[in-house]
Every structure is written in C-alpha cells, then in structure tokens.
Amino acid sequence: MTVQPGLNWPDVDLPGSRGGFVVIGDTTTARRVCAALTERGHVVTHLDQPGPTELRAALTETVDGVAILLHQDEISLQYAMAVAHAAPSLRLVVEIFDATVSAQLETLLPNCLVTSPGRLAAPVLAARCLDPTAVAITHVGPRRGLAYDVKDDGLTVREWRRSHPRLRALRGWLASQVMPHDAGSTLLTVGLLGMLSILVLDWLWLTHGGVEGTTAFQEAVAVVATVGPISEHGEAYAVFAGVAMLLTLVFAGMFTAGLVDQLLGPRLVGLFGQRALPRSGHVIVVGMGQVGLRLCRHLIALGVPVLGVERDARGRYLGTARNLGIPVVVGHGGDRLLLERLRLDHAAALAAVGSADLDNVSVAVAARGVTHQAPIVIRMGEQESVSESASLLPLGVLCDVVELSAAYVIAHLFGHTAALALPRGRDVLLETAQGEYLSWRAARRDACTHGVRPGVHRRDA
Structure with a gap:
C-alpha cells in the first residue's frame, strides 16, 4: 500500500x-x-x-x-x-x-x-533492528506489523511479518532452555546433569547385568544418595559405585551452590521457560530504562525474542521486566566478554538505548569488536555534541529519540493529533489522525537560552 x-x-x-x-x-x-x-x-x-x-x-x-x-x-x-x-x-x-x-x-x-519517549521511539528502533529499509514498524497482530518506507517520491506502507525458519527457531528455543548464562546457572546445570548421568549409568549397568528394572532403579538411587549399593554385583560394580558416590558428592555440592545462587540472587533470568536466555535470532537491548523496556515489549509483540542488559541491579524498571517475562542480565553492555557470552554473533541486532549518549557509543564500540554482522542501533539526542561526533563513525544506525x-x-501543542513520528533525514514526519503527513525540523537544544541546568540526563530514561 x-x-x-x-x-x-x-x-x-x-x-x-x-x-x-x-x-x-x-x-x-x-x-x-x-x-x-x-x-x-x-x-x-x-x-x-x-x-x-x-x-x-x-x-x-x-x-x-x-x-x-x-x-x-x-x-x-x-x-x-x-x-x-x-x-x-x-x-x-x-x-x-x-x-x-x-x-x-x-x-x-x-x-x-x-x-512517553519510549512509546514513540519503539517502532522506529524496532525497524532499525529488523528491517534496514523501513523507518518504523508498528504492531498490528501476532508476529505481524506495518513497515513504513520513506523515500523521496513518497511514503510506502507495507505488511511486515516475522521471518524466522521453523527449524532455526526450534534450535534456538532448545538452546535457550539448556545453555546456562552465568556461573551460578552453570553450577546448577552441571550438578544436576552430573547426578542424573550417574543415576542413568548405574541403572543401565545393573539392568544389563540382569537385575530387574525397579530393583536396579532403587539401587542406583542409593548410590546417588551416597548410602552405597544395596547388594553385591561383583568387584567391577563395587569400584564403579564407589567412584560414582565420590563424584555425586561433588555434583551435589555444585547443584546446591547453584540453587542457593538462584534463590537468593535477583531472579531476572530463568533456566527454563519464558525468561530463559535466547541464544540465536534475538535482539540484545542494552539499557532497561523507559525506552529499553518499551522496545522490548514492542519486539516481543512482533514475535522477536529479546534479551535485556542493565548495569544497575536495583534499576527502577527491572521488576516490571521480570513481571513481563523479559530476561535481563545485570552487567555493563560495553563489556566484550559479556556480549560474547550473550552470543551477539548469533543475534539479530543490538540496540544501545541507555539515557547517556556516551555510554551508548561505548557499547557500540564493544559490539563492533565482537561482530560486524549484526546491526547496531544507537539511541542519541541527549547530548548534541556526542550525536554529531557519533554520526561520523561507522558504528551503527543512530536514532534521535529526543527529536521524535x-x-x-x-504538534499537539498546536492542535495536531499526531499518531506516529517518523524520521526522515534531519526532519520528522508526523502522521495525523486524518492520514496527512507534516514535515518538521527540530531546533538545536542549545538554542534554548533559558536558565535551565544544561546537560541533564537521567539513568532511568
């Protein structure tokens, strides 16, 4: 259309x-x-x-x-x-x-x-992450949206659908359920799998030796519980049972340490289910403030898996993210090791949408050191000098949230009921309720001569 x-x-x-x-x-x-x-x-x-x-x-x-x-x-x-x-x-x-x-x-x-700036910017940031030809993608249904393409000869609106092969999606979902994301989760997973492996191996040994299945299971459980085998089954099995009990002590300790970490730590990421970390085809959103949380909700509505990164463990909106089922990792988005652990090289895109422009630039620099394939989207506008400098660097796609x-x-102060704000170069196109489009160019913020404190920006934006 x-x-x-x-x-x-x-x-x-x-x-x-x-x-x-x-x-x-x-x-x-x-x-x-x-x-x-x-x-x-x-x-x-x-x-x-x-x-x-x-x-x-x-x-x-x-x-x-x-x-x-x-x-x-x-x-x-x-x-x-x-x-x-x-x-x-x-x-x-x-x-x-x-x-x-x-x-x-x-x-x-x-x-x-x-x-809210987040509500206005979410369709624009989503388009930057998912479709390089679109300036905005709005949500109209499950895994469906409308993509807006702005060109010199007009504005084109087309249907957008989430394109993700079923096999790749299934593989990514399975990986998200079993691949641990941090040390505590690794200890818990390794400990649990280790004890289960010993239980299965012991049961297979005994059933292969002619022991009835239920009796073999009972004796295998006794070995895993470190109370020893119930009956004699030869010297070889006795050695195996002894080694298995020693290994079980190690695995049980790892499992307990990981379980305590999961119970006492901030439960922002789950090992299984909706809040398990996606491992491929996901969008990494760095900065879980107003804009970041809105972007995550918009991407989820479009059927795109998301992963949030927030460096403040007491962030204002982390509770909201947890209630919405958004997995969030606490850490600095500019940490290259963290980005590698979050599998940026397998991600669909990374969006650096914190409230400080310099922090977003540092995240983009670290991301470019990990991969040159995934699109990098950078929120700008809070500090005009930083925005102008970043535009000269091939770090990623810039999005001026403040200008939108x-x-x-x-527009609303002048009585125009704007429904959508679309970027077009240095201009902003405002879609009105009547389906008309107005072109508007923002002024520089330093043109404000009133005595308001300069350079103020918040961490919760």
Whole structure:
C-alpha cells in the first residue's frame, strides 16, 4: 500500500496562534521544545520545577498550551493536576511512562495528552533492528506489523511479518532452555546433569547385568544418595559405585551452590521457560530504562525474542521486566566478554538505548569488536555534541529519540493529533489522525537560552 506517492515533502511550519507556551522540565526534550517554539516567534516561559506560586504566575491569559516534560512520573502527575486546576481549558502535554497512570490521567483530564519517549521511539528502533529499509514498524497482530518506507517520491506502507525458519527457531528455543548464562546457572546445570548421568549409568549397568528394572532403579538411587549399593554385583560394580558416590558428592555440592545462587540472587533470568536466555535470532537491548523496556515489549509483540542488559541491579524498571517475562542480565553492555557470552554473533541486532549518549557509543564500540554482522542501533539526542561526533563513525544506525519526542509534543501543542513520528533525514514526519503527513525540523537544544541546568540526563530514561 502506498500513501501519497507524489508527496514532495515541503517544510511545513506547524500553524497555530502567536500566543505563549509554558514548558516545565530540565530535560533535553524540554529544551528542544522550548528552542523550537522560540524560533517560530512564540513567547515561551521555561521553568525547571516551579513552585505553586511560580506556576500560577506563568499561566497567564496569553498562554495557549503547557508541556510537562520530566522523567519522574509522580512529579509530572502533580504538575498536570495543578495546571488542570488552575487553567482547565489549556492544551496540556505530559510525558509519563507508567501505562496505568497515563490512561487514568487522560480519562480525568480530557485536554491532556500523555505520551512517553519510549512509546514513540519503539517502532522506529524496532525497524532499525529488523528491517534496514523501513523507518518504523508498528504492531498490528501476532508476529505481524506495518513497515513504513520513506523515500523521496513518497511514503510506502507495507505488511511486515516475522521471518524466522521453523527449524532455526526450534534450535534456538532448545538452546535457550539448556545453555546456562552465568556461573551460578552453570553450577546448577552441571550438578544436576552430573547426578542424573550417574543415576542413568548405574541403572543401565545393573539392568544389563540382569537385575530387574525397579530393583536396579532403587539401587542406583542409593548410590546417588551416597548410602552405597544395596547388594553385591561383583568387584567391577563395587569400584564403579564407589567412584560414582565420590563424584555425586561433588555434583551435589555444585547443584546446591547453584540453587542457593538462584534463590537468593535477583531472579531476572530463568533456566527454563519464558525468561530463559535466547541464544540465536534475538535482539540484545542494552539499557532497561523507559525506552529499553518499551522496545522490548514492542519486539516481543512482533514475535522477536529479546534479551535485556542493565548495569544497575536495583534499576527502577527491572521488576516490571521480570513481571513481563523479559530476561535481563545485570552487567555493563560495553563489556566484550559479556556480549560474547550473550552470543551477539548469533543475534539479530543490538540496540544501545541507555539515557547517556556516551555510554551508548561505548557499547557500540564493544559490539563492533565482537561482530560486524549484526546491526547496531544507537539511541542519541541527549547530548548534541556526542550525536554529531557519533554520526561520523561507522558504528551503527543512530536514532534521535529526543527529536521524535519534541516534534510530537509541538504538534499537539498546536492542535495536531499526531499518531506516529517518523524520521526522515534531519526532519520528522508526523502522521495525523486524518492520514496527512507534516514535515518538521527540530531546533538545536542549545538554542534554548533559558536558565535551565544544561546537560541533564537521567539513568532511568
């Protein structure tokens, strides 16, 4: 399906009144929104985290809309309720991650649009990982989606399906069930398999020697339990049983150590089941913040196995990832040994989507040292100088999440109900509810001259 094949991509300036706007937040998105509105001639009051008196003073009659762009959901919710109480008719855009809070806030405040950078960026990041020709892949059904291709002569929308051979998928699933991922899991697996092997070998020895099956099983269990063989079966078997009991002590110790590690450690990865580590055809997502968690959920909906990496064992969203069945390994994504253990060379792609641009670049450098085959997707936008430098290096595909968020927020401040934000070079295409597309170019964040702390970024984004 082709949409507007003759579209010539004019640089459309979003229409609206020449009134004022209030931007609340010390984030890069807030500075980018402030800079874009200022460039278009609007009066912008940019506040960091204002008190009640300062907020009420900013909500004058000349204000057309308010954008609350913070990383803390509870503070954003507080400001949204305060603005709605003081000026209920104003357009209000709020960034909130929690889906439940978002739904409730939009129900309570009809003039409020709740969005999240992770929700906007997930289709774009997924396309970078799965389809090099698409700029975004949205989810429409199990293992199915719509792929958006942006070209000079128009925008093409086509059906996308998860392409994964059944035999390879089965092999990858089996490998994920039996291949341990860390030292504790290795001890548990080796110990368990060792004891089972001794049990089977002992049973086979006895049944081959003419002992009845149930009796042979009982005697094999006695050997594994290190209480000795029940009856005599020759000198050779006596030697075998003695060695087997000694080995069982070693295997039992390994199994116990691994079991204690599994029970007392953070249970973010399972040995079996949904949270077992995928071993091939998976996407490794480094940075399990807002953007990383949304990306994992989007990829799972498209039928793609995912594996998260988070260096903070007390990360804010690790509990959510565990409840969603997303396997997460605690470690530094820039550790080459870790990437090799996670089988990056067999992965479909790696997405470095942490909140710090420099960390994402370091992850990309380490990933390129492991493989040159898997696509590397790098989240950028928080630090403009880093983004410009990284674009000169052949590390991977860059995705400016801040630019997508800023374009989406501004569209809604001007009354455009944007449904999707698509990157196109240095522009952002905004798909409206009417099926039209607007081209928007973001301003540099350093064009914001208000006294908000520069260079602020959070680890939980």
